[in-house]
Amino acid sequence: MTAFFSDLDRTLIFSHRVELPGEKLPVELLEGRVQSYMTRRTLAYLQGASWLRLIPVTMRSLEQYQRISVFQTLLPCRYALLCNGGVLLANGEADPVWLRETRRLAAPELEELERAVTVFRSLTDTVRTPADLMAYALCSDPEKVVETLRGAVNGRLLAVRADKGKVYCLPRSIHKGSALRRFRKRFAVDTAIAAGDSVFDIPMLNAADFAIAPQSIAAESLCARTIAAAGGGTFSDEICDALEALRL
Numbered sequence: 001m002t003a004f005f006s007d008l009d010r011t012l013i014f015s016h017r018v019e020l021p022g023e024k025l026p027v028e029l030l031e032g033r034v035q036s037y038m039t040r041r042t043l044a045y046l047q048g049a050s051w052l053r054l055i056p057v058t059m060r061s062l063e064q065y066q067r068i069s070v071f072q073t074l075l076p077c078r079y080a081l082l083c084n085g086g087v088l089l090a091n092g093e094a095d096p097v098w099l100r101e102t103r104r105l106a107a108p109e110l111e112e113l114e115r116a117v118t119v120f121r122s123l124t125d126t127v128r129t130p131a132d133l134m135a136y137a138l139c140s141d142p143e144k145v146v147e148t149l150r151g152a153v154n155g156r157l158l159a160v161r162a163d164k165g166k167v168y169c170l171p172r173s174i175h176k177g178s179a180l181r182r183f184r185k186r187f188a189v190d191t192a193i194a195a196g197d198s199v200f201d202i203p204m205l206n207a208a209d210f211a212i213a214p215q216s217i218a219a220e221s222l223c224a225r226t227i228a229a230a231g232g233g234t235f236s237d238e239i240c241d242a243l244e245a246l247r248l
Contacts, residue, residue: 001053003189004243005081005180005204007196008058012236013038013068020234027070038070038236045240046075051247052193055183056080057176057204059168061130062087062094079187084170084200085179086133094131101182102133102174109171112157116169119152120145124167135169142167163198177203193246194223195239212242 006012013027013036014020020037028036046054054077058065062082071077072092080089086106088098103110110132117135120127123145127137139145142162149169150160159170176196184192194201194208202220205211211223214235218228227245229238 001187001189002051002191002193003055003184003187004049004052005055005057005176005183005192005194005208006239007176007198007201007204008056008060008065008068009036010197010235011195011201011239012042012056013070014234014236022234025070025074028068030067036068039234042234042236042240043070043075045243049243049247052243053078057085057179057194057196058082059084059134059136059200061128062089065089079183081176081179081183083130083133084174085176085182085204086171086174087131088179088183098182099131105178106133106171106173109157109173112154113169113171116149116153116158120149120167120169123148133171133174136166138165139167161199163200168200175203176201177205177207180204180207193243195242197235210246212239 015036016034020039023040024037025040026034027038056077060082065082082089086102088095120135124137124139127135129135142165145167146160146162159172161168192208193210194204195212196204197214205213205221205223208223211221211226213221214229215231218226227242229235
């Protein structure tokens with residue numbers, strides 16, 4: 001099996017705030033309002049790529065992932081890796097065996113995360129803790145929150161990072177790279193292709209046989225076969241070009 005492990009936001013789907021050239025399809029609604037789009041070219045390519053099994057890999061929680069209708073309808077995915085890889089979704093349900101293994105592998109980090117959440121909540125209003133495997137919050141001053149939180153937690157166990165106004169507190173053993181390796185072992189993946197756009201995706205890119213990334217992070221990938229997107233078009237469409245080149 002050839003599996004395509006792909007990040008979602010800013011990789012396969014794009015916020016309604018992003019200007020996308022060409023035709024696009026609304027793929028995520030929240031309270032009746034469009035939140036995200038996918039280009040029609042990307043959708044058409046992935047629908048026709050029978051040689052690939054698409055595995056969405058995302059920081060999103062189950063609730064947030066389920067808002068993206070395209071992966072239940074036009075582009076159904078049997079499996080998805082959520083909460084930075086800590087949760088395996090199989091046929092729409094969280095796999096209990098995978099979750100137990102995640103908690104076992106990350107036990108020391110998760111204990112530290114409980115303490116970190118208390119500190120986190122003293123710094124900002126709404127801290128979310130999907131599946132109790134991570135914590136994040138939208139912050140008005142993310143740099144200050146990151147600095148304070150890093151000073152209060154065990155950095156050997158937890159990583160604290162800011163991205164697009166959000167601050168994340170993440171167990172170091174729960175990441176997209178370890179999820180790819182676990183999935184590969186469990187489901188006998190022959191070839192793993194990964195795509196992502198941010199530092200959160202680098203462990204996944206490093207763990208893959210082939211990695212597809214924008215120029216901004218391609219140099220940080222340790223995967224020997226990293227394909228840097230040209231940057232002249234929408235990233236998801238450039239991913240499709242790279243996938244087609246790999247198929248040929």
